Amino acid sequence: MSKLSQKPLSQNSLTQASPVSERFKHVRATSRELGAPLSDADATVQSMPDASPAKWHLAHTTWFFETMVLKPNLPGYEVFDESFNYLFNSYYETIGERQPRPMRGMITRPHLDTIYAYRDHVDAAVETLLDRGASPTVAELVELGCHHEQQHQELLLTDILHLFAQSPLKPAYRDPQPLGVGAEPGEARFVSFDGGIVEIGHDGEGFAFDSEGPRHRALLEPYRLADRLVTNGEFIAFIEDGGYRDPLLWLSAGWADILANKWDKPFYWSKRDGEWWTMTLRGAQPVDRDAPVTHLSYFEADAFATWAGKRLPSEFEWENAAAGLSMDGNFAGSGRLRPKPAGPSSDGTLRQMFGDVWEWTRSPFSPYPRFKPVEGAVGEYNGKFMCGQFVLRGGSCVTPEGHIRATYRNFFPPDARWQFSGLRLAEDA
Amino acid sequence: MSKLSQKPLSQNSLTQASPVSERFKHVRATSRELGAPLSDADATVQSMPDASPAKWHLAHTTWFFETMVLKPNLPGYEVFDESFNYLFNSYYETIGERQPRPMRGMITRPHLDTIYAYRDHVDAAVETLLDRGASPTVAELVELGCHHEQQHQELLLTDILHLFAQSPLKPAYRDPQPLGVGAEPGEARFVSFDGGIVEIGHDGEGFAFDSEGPRHRALLEPYRLADRLVTNGEFIAFIEDGGYRDPLLWLSAGWADILANKWDKPFYWSKRDGEWWTMTLRGAQPVDRDAPVTHLSYFEADAFATWAGKRLPSEFEWENAAAGLSMDGNFAGSGRLRPKPAGPSSDGTLRQMFGDVWEWTRSPFSPYPRFKPVEGAVGEYNGKFMCGQFVLRGGSCVTPEGHIRATYRNFFPPDARWQFSGLRLAEDA
Amino acid sequence: MSKLSQKPLSQNSLTQASPVSERFKHVRATSRELGAPLSDADATVQSMPDASPAKWHLAHTTWFFETMVLKPNLPGYEVFDESFNYLFNSYYETIGERQPRPMRGMITRPHLDTIYAYRDHVDAAVETLLDRGASPTVAELVELGCHHEQQHQELLLTDILHLFAQSPLKPAYRDPQPLGVGAEPGEARFVSFDGGIVEIGHDGEGFAFDSEGPRHRALLEPYRLADRLVTNGEFIAFIEDGGYRDPLLWLSAGWADILANKWDKPFYWSKRDGEWWTMTLRGAQPVDRDAPVTHLSYFEADAFATWAGKRLPSEFEWENAAAGLSMDGNFAGSGRLRPKPAGPSSDGTLRQMFGDVWEWTRSPFSPYPRFKPVEGAVGEYNGKFMCGQFVLRGGSCVTPEGHIRATYRNFFPPDARWQFSGLRLAEDA
Amino acid sequence: MSKLSQKPLSQNSLTQASPVSERFKHVRATSRELGAPLSDADATVQSMPDASPAKWHLAHTTWFFETMVLKPNLPGYEVFDESFNYLFNSYYETIGERQPRPMRGMITRPHLDTIYAYRDHVDAAVETLLDRGASPTVAELVELGCHHEQQHQELLLTDILHLFAQSPLKPAYRDPQPLGVGAEPGEARFVSFDGGIVEIGHDGEGFAFDSEGPRHRALLEPYRLADRLVTNGEFIAFIEDGGYRDPLLWLSAGWADILANKWDKPFYWSKRDGEWWTMTLRGAQPVDRDAPVTHLSYFEADAFATWAGKRLPSEFEWENAAAGLSMDGNFAGSGRLRPKPAGPSSDGTLRQMFGDVWEWTRSPFSPYPRFKPVEGAVGEYNGKFMCGQFVLRGGSCVTPEGHIRATYRNFFPPDARWQFSGLRLAEDA
């Protein structure tokens, strides 16, 4: 299952600079732009149970505003279509029955145009509500809805990539671009950190999901982090050295996956006439050796690190290093939609901490000390996914700008490969 | 797997009254009409591995003409799109690689409009070819292509019904109609046949598929056939008598299906407030007790017959009784798209032999004596489906007019339920 | 599921020469001898769901006498152990709940010695009953129990072979023997038959299972049968010619099995240093090129016949040819426990029709005209396996002497390989 | 897979009081005693892929001494049987091919008596080696072999329980005993701990497995632990309150298991005439309400804690509380072989920390800081199971005396239920 799409959401407080109504308009418009290249059929098909149709993402995020914001807070609001509560509820048990997840691709009707009309209907109502001067509760819920929608924007892109990869025509979501020819990123250098007692988790200023808190102390041993992500070129060396054929490099469960599924390269890769190609949102493209490797499972990230004589960082090591760094990076808004080479390092500081690819950490997704689920539908199942998953940090090239934080905890099962997931090496100091 | 869509085709001779070009135009126009109620998304989604998208049916039948008729016979013919040979080949090994069957629903592109343009392109070329005065070989191939397309017309309808049944909205393929209120069909009467040595199989006059021949002698014991199909009302009596809970009524493999899948009613049925409803091509509708029961597996048909103290007919018993009867009936062209009550019998003759529902026979699908596969791609795998399937006879309410014959052998595995399949009782005389 | 072990039994009359009590003693002693080489552990383990432990076969056949003969007919009979009715009932729904088939290997207790004590207890009671002068009903039931036990004797041997084949030690059920060096069997010759209307099925004189009747007329076209079985040497030629790699030779369902299970040789075969070896009841042995090929699925038998330009016979063709032939052959009593080369033909008559290997026919297992299940537990489910199986004829090298008949119909699903199953070629005349 | 049986082993040093040869004799004799109630068949059958036959446990532990101790260190040692290296290697890739784990139950030969002879042969050789005055290396390897064998002693008991539970006869491994009637344990009281920086992990004095180290500092928030284990009576209250039917209490993956497997009570429980019964090593027995609940999955332990308004402890919280406590408890040597009621508390100290049932912690099984796999076959795959499992602490009623430590980390996947696994509640202070 896709876990991101099932993450329950909550909010500690609202202190973003921009007024919530501007933020709302921006987020909603962005989703519409993401849908623009898609036909009704593109937006309807579900390519695997873990993925959802684009139409569903566009409708479900709208349903969220309708259900959580409008129904309880806008007197006289008229529901767009009563059947949508069944069709577009994701997993909220208290809200009622819903279309089974693996059957989301059966919804050929309503037409995508109707979903856009649904969006317009809800947008107008939310704007009416906000124009009246939103209460803090409403503002918080709208803020929450915006962050929720941004999560689904990323999923819409990863899920469309998966769909298009199943077609022999390998259609491009956006027109191909020439690959920039840049300087090689050079050898990774390792940056040292002292460890000790550090503060981890969100401090309550601005929005965060509930699993990012409570902020608490953690004890770290001294450690070192690579100053850039692992590249495709480095991963090709792993492949050529027989990395996929040596059981000693792999976790037991990962080796079972290799045997069962015949994994011998990253997801979406194929070889044509001796050259590595990969499926991207810009169609099939040659693999760029200087760019970060992506679409790796946890097992592949871990095996690569073992092969390299290093290890994956813990999520606390990563967060401690990221705290205070600028959150610039290669995000969805750049329109590149592929990871970008790091370029040469001038000063030995950490690069690519945000954007490009989600970084697998060695940390299982577990609750922080004193974590407590919040009450009500919004926080219905706060801890329910804290089993069998690993934390990823830092966002990717399909994460919306402004959606990421140093404390942000993404999570997927160790065999998930269709997200933009890669790795950064770490070691004990 | 859907077997109908995989049936190889051949042709003995061509003696239909209408010139082949008229027949071609008619069949091609009919497919276009069948597609008219469908959106691009409706036509793209594959609801299960056994079903194919409407877009695929519309394109594959066109590919058949392009590949079998135009490429070898129309000099200078320009292929519409080279990639379609991969996308729309069904299972012809000698013609090359193809999109795996369970992945037919991933083809969101080309758009349905492009498939219609493809149809226009091929239609024009075939008409050009025929206008030049077709050789007998070409005429035979076009005739074959027309029969092939008619098979896919039926599948298009059964597959769309399956797709729409997966949606909680239960969309109607065509607008609902009021159910006619007619006279009750009355008790079934049994018509007696003497048996003896009879001739079975197609005699070579006019078109037939290869498995319908060679015509040969068969020996029948005296037998009796019901003068009408089993009705929904009769099947409800079976249900209410605990038919789905008594292992003694069932074949061992059918009982295993009941336990594994919790079958307790015909496919597409559900109960609302104590009333039986069923999904149809005209949306969800109350079950009509006087109409023939349909969407039964072989196991259910056989269990019903055992419960009724009767048995299913053999395919030879059926064919012997059907020979010489008029082929009138409730077919796709009537637009009813549902089985129709028999009405009261006046004279004790067989009714509903053609149309309404395919009739399960007790005969496994096996080769006739001296059957030999034909040479070449057209007859590539003639006997390859003769294992694990049972023969059905007589056509259904979604079979195109003029497509059925007394010798026509349809076949499906015993657990298939999404076709319009029902039964007629038989007994030893 | 193993179907043989589930075959319900019935009996038409009793006209065997030997008194039933002698027959009973002989059959019961034979089972005991078959168990002699087995340890308690050998007799307890179930190697796959289709196979049963030897302990179960030895107990179930005893339970059959206890339940069907003693309980209803011997006043004062004391049941050996009440729990055995649950443990050793195979599938009789009317007799009650039972140990699920795939869990038969969990019965480590009672010990095999207890099962032998159970056998002694029941044997003594049956002999007491017979000594009192058995009524015809009792005699018929004992006769039925003897035939039932003979079926399980064959299964005990095929199931032990399967178990021992799973061990890397490849233990021998009986000591290895030197392979006889004989004359080569020479090319198969084809014997012609006229066809026409023939009588098929058991005539009611002596014992037969219910599916062997009623005797009825059938119409056969002229045909020809090979005068011997297909040999290992001929099958090696098929392998070497790429038979397992050519989809055009295979039924569609068989080709799917090849792809899914990577079949590329008969069951139990392996290659050591370029030589073919096979597992046998006498341990791992080199493949004897002159001996009949065995442990083939229906799919492999059919593909071989297609490759050879021939076909499999129908069961009626086989029975018509076998009628009146002597039933001599290589059966279990010979102790050879492997198929035997035919030796050179002197006179062009049919050889190896009985014993050696069961011969796959092209006939699905279907009821004969006017077949009716008998009443009561004994005939509880007479037709329930008549779906998805093919008929085999003639018995094998592990069939007990005196158990086979020209009318005997064995049946297995087309993918079954652990029985001694092979083929004889046929063609249209 | 059973993970315990796959745990690689290592050793830091050897400072146990008793000489290693005495320890060796004691451990080896204990295994022999554990095998005594078992027949050859009992010891041969594998009841599920996660379990191993007793014969295999008895042979594999012997193979470990033969392979790791004797072959490299006793010149002239004669291997008992060359085939045993294939049969009884568990998972050591560097040592070679082995019998696939799910096929361990196919080894009906050698007989159990031969395995005992194998044990005698190896015991004599090890004693010879030790009599000569063992080098520290040899002494360490023998010590390691003893701890390895103790792990398999526990597995032998849990696996035999699983096997006997599959039989409708519910055989008793040891004779049933009357349940003691004691005082009720009374309400659980919670003991407070301050938290802060604590030392976790093994300090290198005496034997430990490698995953218990390195010893390192950890930071704990203040917390409280229940002074006894959760009882059957408390778990019955959870059941009666609908605990198995409320999705809000469950982890998402656990709820999926409930739906798929219809879990509604602890493993091995059943209801007879309104009373709860459970399978035990002393046969089927009534559930003792005062005794600790056992055979729970992680999901059930977690759901119970959520229902109770508490949580599971982390493994560090548990270890911090256990450090310095006496390791007395109800272990295998007591012969009770069932968890034991706590009895009334007099002083509010922690009870049942060792023995009775393994206590699920909320901690995923992860490497400690600076953990490094050791070199060579013994430590071949040290971290390979650190994915998808949770840590359990404290040992159980089938753990051998002297095998447990406060630092001991057991681990199983969250759906494992056939071990003696239960829980102790915790909460934030």
Ligand SMILES: [Fe+3]
């Ligand atoms: Fe969502």
Ligand SMILES: [Fe+3]
């Ligand atoms: Fe077709």
Ligand SMILES: [Fe+3]
């Ligand atoms: Fe039987």
Ligand SMILES: [Fe+3]
């Ligand atoms: Fe071990």
